[in-house]
Amino acid sequence: MSTGAAAAPLGADGQPLFELPAELAIDTGVARRVIREFIRAQLRQAGFERAVVGLSGGIDSGLVAYLVAEAIGAERLLCVLMPYRTSSPASRADAEDAVRRLGCASEVVEISAMVDGFFGLEGAPGAAGREGLEASPHRRGNFAARMRMTVLYDRSVTWGGLVVGTGNKTESLVGYTTLFGDSACAFNPIGDLYKSQVRQLAAAVGVPETIIRKAPSADLWPGQTDEADAGVSYPVLDRLLHWRIDKRRSGEELAAMGFDPALVERVERMVAGSEFKRQVPPVAKLGPRTAGVDYLYPRRRPGSARG
Amino acid sequence: MRAGAGRLNRYARGVQSIRIAxxxxxxxxxxxxxxxxxxxxxxxxxxAAGADLVVFPELGLTGYQLQDLAADVAMRLDDPRLARLAGATRDLSAVVSFVEESADHRLFIAAALLEDGEVRHVHRKIHLPTYGLFDERRFFAAGDMLRAVPSRLGLGVGLAVCEDFFHLSVAQLLALDGAQLLVNVSSSPGRDLAATHEVGLGTASSWWTLMRTYAQLTTSFVVFCNRVGNDESISFWGGSEVVAPNGETLFRAPLFDEGLFTVDVSPGDVRRERIAVPLLRDERPELQLRELARVVAERAGLGHDTTAESGAEPGLDVAPDDPPHEPIGFRKAR
Structure with missing residues (x-):
């Protein structure tokens, strides 16, 4: 398959930092400007001046921290590091490095006791009972993501800032997110950027190279990577989604462009199967006027800002 | 000669300039x-900056993404707040935009030309985009009048709102009706950041191409005022423009920056361009009218399409290889 590549930014070693498919290349100057104004407007319209970001040491949350600092100043940003006992120490070191460079406030909240308190630890059952000791990595991963969410929303109160989302478009479309976990936020500045575009923007705003180069991982167990989990590389997945969703090409047209038909079909199922994660849950229509159905107001309108 | 001074004044403007803000x-x-x-x-x-005309963006008085708020911020044309705003335009022209509620309680996206203390003209947006990220037809009624009006600027003015300019007929009709200065007020959401675009924003490239095309084809000034700022998910991109009757961009405001930008234009450029390139003289509205009447009748199934293949559906010139079953009531015109 022919894949035109745009000029990806180079690292300190003179090598491209990542692979950038040509059709995904964005004008990072315009993106930064739009996102800066978006972040400011979201906070102003909600009556907030501060923001909270859960910083994992990965590129998505790293980029969001940089963008928020650029928009409102690092002094108004709180980064919360929430490692679990098996989390990668390298990720934590990268997160701490980003915090140092940004000069923002930060806090480490270990979530091990929260997760282990439920599932149990070393043969001692937790709140989930004996069965919890056998919980799959999938259940544990989702639980950990939701514990991080509760921590962020608590810090939203103590710091007095809105929780900023860090999910990208690729993971949202294929459903590689935890409902009410990592996807929970007040607003998301990078949710319409594919992973390849996140990388491009991260390089433009100065996110450290080690964070940009690192293989993306949900860090649910040591050595896990997104791309091994999904069985497809981000540049290929991003291109496929770009042509399928943004450019409205059919599965047949994608196959004719050289995409593996089995992959096209698999991604199609992932996107359709995760529709529920991208939408507000439906409310049974009973009354004359129902939120989201025929009661349609802007989320931010006169009177909606915190007093 | 009572009107003499005014006339002299208008001719004199041919060698003067108009300052647009x-x-x-x-x-x-x-x-x-x-x-x-x-x-x-x-x-x-x-x-204070000496402007003759100041132009505000679409729904500049209310914001764009109103949804059910539209009724709450609507103004009748006899609203004292509108009268006060008009009152601020002595010796000045202004184009402002708001939600207009008609006597029969329809809500319109309106643009008004305010001059010398009065509401001179009101244009109700006639094309309401209801596709993609737009949902205007759900909340608003579509206007159904298009008029060019005289102005104290000495030029005929034609008002249009945003999507109105995505329909060829609007600029043409306004120019044929006497407009020499076309004003488009917009709340255009910026999207498509592909690096291959002129300025890294697909929407901007697309709009600027339109503005230039309309100016050139109608041999008129085109004034485009687009808002900035954010409503919900949407970022508005600005990039307001003034284009000369020959299609030359005289001024382009920065992307995303709020501001009041002034630019001077020579009204004499309209005459120069229309004499040098008499496109408007050579328009054939009577031919358009005739052919449009035919096309409308054929699309409604009321006439036989002489240019279509036998068996083609009304409005289509190409017949399907395997004609589908026709539902009752949908008889083809023969």
């Missing part, structure tokens, strides 16, 4: 009073 503002969503105050301020600033 583009108010590239960021309206506050649903905050009519705050936006009204801002309009009064900017009209004052424009006057």
């Amino acid at each position: 583009l108010a590239q503002t960021a309206p506050r969503l649903g905050q009519l009073d705050a936006n009204l105050a801002r309009h009064h301020e900017l009209i004052g600033e424009a006057r």
